[in-house]
Amino acid sequence: MSMRIDELEFSKVISEDLIQLDLKATSKIEVIEELTNLLYVNGFISDEEGFIKDVMYRENEGVTGLEKGIAIPHGKSAYVLKTSIAIGRTKKQIEWESMDGNPINIIILFAVKDTDKTTTHIKLLQKVAVLLSDEEKIEQFQILQTKEEILHLLSRNL
Template sequence: MNIRLEDLEISKVITEDLIDLNLKATSKLEVIEEMTHLLYRNHCIDSEKGFIKDVLYRESQGVTGLEKGIAIPHGKSESVIKTSLVIGRTKQPLEWESLDGNPIDIIFLFAVKTSDSTTVHIKLLQKVATLLADDEVIQSLQSVKTKQELIKLLSKNYD
């Protein structure tokens, strides 16, 4: 299933099954592995190993930690069955190369089909960047208690 740009809404790429507000990970690699497992379990990717390899390759190309505790790692990969977005929050902030030098505790992991890699990938990143430019949204991301609250927050600001 290819996503057309005009149909791109967050509700089409994220579900409650792709949110974990209590990640157990204590390192960047563990976060990527834990979130990748969610993608695999939900049939968004067909190879955890292949997808992790592609995400780590992208990580080696430049900083994906933004500011205010947010990171947006991503992988354009042949392993991706459907372009998806996983959102996770760690229990404790963790070390991650970031633009402001601070630890990370909210992660948006993009899984992008190779066939979607130019247009859809850029459109998703634009939508997330717009969202993350709003300090109120960032504060809300830190404090949401449920997956439903998170989806409502994102839908209100995205769609």
């Protein structure tokens, strides 16, 4: 059975509206607040404060910083209306607990609906994890200039 996520499924979970390549944030909480706001204004979550609490609760359970400047915080939350992913990149390196001990500047925030505990979000997490284990893809993430390029990179590989 193929794990490929089709275009339709992909476009439901991520769109240009949920990508911000120039986050103003200078701390972990600011990053999460900024990306949460993107999710909120685009109708993916119902309550910013509640969702942030759920994300921070998950943050306390384990390291979400991977290697090479990428973090994948996630909130499985009753405040999520539609499972989705918000992507941000910061100019400044952000202090974050990470596997390689380095700060991060690319953040992929998963917002997972309580009822989507299994299929879609597990598939997405696996796909993103595989994508982020590819050094070449990570390098591309760091240098791509537009939201379209980021979407293209993801849709080709998820």
